[in-house]
Amino acid sequence: MEFFTGEMQYLHDGHARFPMRLGHEWSGTVSAVGYGVDARWLGRRVTGDTMLGCRACRRCLSGNQHVCEHRFEVGIRGGFAGALAEQLAVPVTSLHELPLGVDEVLGALVEPGGSALRSVQRAALKTGDRALVLGPGTIGLLAGLFAKAQGAEVHVMGKTQRSLNFARTLGFHGVWAADELPALPFDAVIDASNAPTLPAKALELVEPAKWVVYVGLAGSPSLIDTRTLAMKDVTAVGVLSASPGLAKP
Ligand SMILES: [Zn+2]
Structure with missing residues (x-):
């Protein structure tokens, strides 16, 4: 696209x-x-x-x-x-x-799956943690499924009704439009969207001392305020490609 x-x-x-x-x-x-x-x-x-x-x-x-x-x-x-x-x-x-x-x-789907798997691995989720995925595209949904398989409570935030409806068929704990997202503590936020504003939103939504993972790419600069990153003691990780996630574990 x-x-x-x-x-x-x-x-x-x-x-x-x-x-x-x-x-x-x-x-x-x-x-x-x-x-x-x-x-x-x-x-x-x-x-x-x-x-x-x-x-x-x-x-x-x-x-x-x-x-x-x-x-x-x-x-x-x-x-x-x-x-x-x-x-x-x-x-x-x-x-x-x-x-x-x-x-x-x-x-x-192995290729996007590798990117999704790496994103979840980098989110340092533990069983029972709550994860939020921004962007229910292929990588976002696969990341949500990997996080669920790891025992996390997974929430997905998306935009179009069509993508939200499809996400709802995959058994996530919550699937939300942006204005419905409940104010819950998220132990990891994975940005798999292409929205320039969502990387900053991910940092805003994540719990202090936890992880944000950036795997989505916007078509224009998508800025974050590193003061927020430091003040919240958050770890931010970027993921490019499936490569290191393709080999057998
Ligand atoms: Zn080289």
């Missing part, structure tokens, strides 16, 4: 340009392998990491290839053709085999 509307930051800083082939949330079956690649990959059902680091720089070598300065992002950055096509070529090092029981639709 951000590419369609032109809001995507990479279009403005030169990391992406049209024409491009989108598609970074995908699954498929390996139909061919390149020179030197183990032929046992053939026929395997897989999904893949979006982030393709250079594998040579300091960040890549320390395990942070998802923030490599020279990375490609499949279907997003650096002109790497994405998955909105019948066939897709990716490095074998980016592949993850899908277990039986994960069909191709769920396989395509």
Whole structure:
């Protein structure tokens, strides 16, 4: 959507340009392998990491290839053709085999799922904690489900009636429009929205000495007041991509 509307930051800083082939949330079956690649990959059902680091720089070598300065992002950055096509070529090092029981639709949700999982891991939730997710999009709802699976009481705040109605089918403790949100203490607030005002709102809503996680991206600068961060002794964490959340635990 951000590419369609032109809001995507990479279009403005030169990391992406049209024409491009989108598609970074995908699954498929390996139909061919390149020179030197183990032929046992053939026929395997897989999904893949979006982030393709250079594998040579300091960040890549320390395990942070998802923030490599020279990375490609499949279907997003650096002109790497994405998955909105019948066939897709990716490095074998980016592949993850899908277990039986994960069909191709769920396989395509692994990528946003990795971002959601990392967001919940970074929120430092304990059983019985109360979490608030801002933005019931794919990542927000998956984060809510992971938090629920960890034993948290999960609330979701959203905007459109359609998305709120869908969120209500997923068994969260509360699903709210902004003007209905109850004044409860939230042990973690995960901002998975694209609203420029919500990062500051997340900081306002979180309990002192707890966590806010920023995984959503607005199309314009979304500012927070670091005085609030310091005065509330809050830990703020940013999450980019699924990469470190894709491997088996
Ligand atoms: Zn690198």
